[in-house]
Amino acid sequence: MTASIDCASYQVTDSFFGEPYVDVDEWREQPHPHRHVHGGFAGCDTRFTFYFPSAEEWQGRLIQPMEGAHAGHEDFFGSALGDAMGGVALTARLGGYMVESNMGHIGDDIDPRGGDDPTLYGWRAAAEAARFSKHVAAQVYGTPPHHAYVWGGSGGGRRSPLLLENAPDVFDGALPFMGGGDVAEFPATKRIRGAQVMSFACMFNVQRLLRDKMEPLVDATRPGGSGDPFAGLTTHEREELASLYRQGFPRGDEYMIGAPMGQIWLWSSIADQLAEQDSAYFENFWTQPGYVGHDHPEVVRDDVLDFAATVERVVTIGELVSDPAFAGPEYQLIRGTAAILGASMGTDLPYAVVLKDVPAGYRLGTGLRPETGDAAGRQLYCTGVAGDLFVGDGHGEANVKRFGGVRAGDRIHVDNRRFLAFCYFHRHHVMAEPQFDSLRLDGVPVYPQHPVPLMSPLMGVS
Helix, strand or coil, X not given: CCCCCCCCCCCCCCCCCCCEEEEEEEEEXXXXXXXXXXXXXXXXXXXXXXXXXXXXXXCCEEEEEECCCCXXXXXXXXXXHHHHHHCHHHHHHCCEXXXXXXXXXXXXXXXXXXXXXXXXXXXXXXXXXXXXXXXXXXXXXXXXXXXXXXXXXXXXHHHXXXXXXXXXXXXXXXXXXXXXXXXXXXXXCCCCXXXXXXXXXXXXXXXXXXXXXXXXHHHHHCCCCCCCCCCCCCHHHXXXXXXXXXXXXXXXXXXXXXXXXXXXXXXXXXXXXXHHHCHHHHHHHHHCCCCHHHHCHHHCHHHCCEEEEXXXXXXXXXXXXXXXXXXXXXXXXXXXXXXXXXXXXXXXXEEEEEECCCCCCCCCCCEEEECCCCCCCCCEEEEEEECCEEEEECCCHHHHHCCCCCCCCCEEEEECHHHHHHCCHHHHCCCCCHHHHHHEECCEECCCCCCCCCCCHHHCCC
């Protein structure tokens, strides 16, 4: 019989965190045999999961993978899908036990006590979870780990070096990939003003403009292609594609413009914050000279959506993955993304809606706000679309609940004016970095400028 874990004798290093607790301690065979320990810290939203392989497999290492995007889940790498990316089995093969943290928050919501402190979500929650794991490992194996490593991609690639830099008492090495971001003098404690927001905006605009021309563009840039990605494009389409290249988009990866994975999540996660920080931009885009929406409405006019729709059906993650009605190739990308999220958010999450009588217009990124029913007032944004099926995501509670409370017959306001304005965000939020040189002349920006926005505190610090 496994001895119970002593939590009371642990003294937190970071006083933000209350006493640790364990609410699950059991042996599991899947996805690799391990002792499964789940818990958290009192008085806050920080949760953790520890995965301890057998003593025969353990060689004295702690390995902590970092979830991408904003994180918010402490069980992703323990799922079958997460394990395929490098979870418990890989950790055991490398002689380690695995630590996961929700980075101090649940889903895309902030900790009410932690507020907007980016240090909490950038590294402090993960570091304290790792420290406590060493206390537990000493009980499980008889000794704490002699080396500890952290790794991750995308948002995890941004946060991995933060842990190595800010918690040298915990970690000995970091392996970030697909990370990036700005660099500030140590110690960094402020929210990030990141260029990714503008670069992604330009990519979304190229995706919108070239949605019917992506196949020849991809073919032109593949080995054996013509090498001319601008063939057959209008002047405006050429300008926006060239702007994307000048900002650093890698040649040869054009297929990612037309069939992205989860990049549209960035928009849904920050759209409300951008509108709050810079409401003037989203107004000026449609009403002032110097902005495309005012000066050249013809390049956005046919894409505008602004109407009230009736919900025909609410679709859960499980239904989207298993219902034959969604088995067609047009649903393939949406189904794959749903399967990934289902591993950590559950298959019963109301994930999408089927709407009636949707008019022509550009649907990806559009705002979806229920006007009637239990979810009235919740702001979501379309992160995937196929036919009249709209996947929705948002910030804070909207990310956690999605279409929870929505019923067939409810009315949803569909409005993409904010997203269409965001597609030209890069022109009007120029940073000092060289990637924006093409958007200024002799140091002067070409277009009217607005303050560069702060990224979500969940992205951490520089």
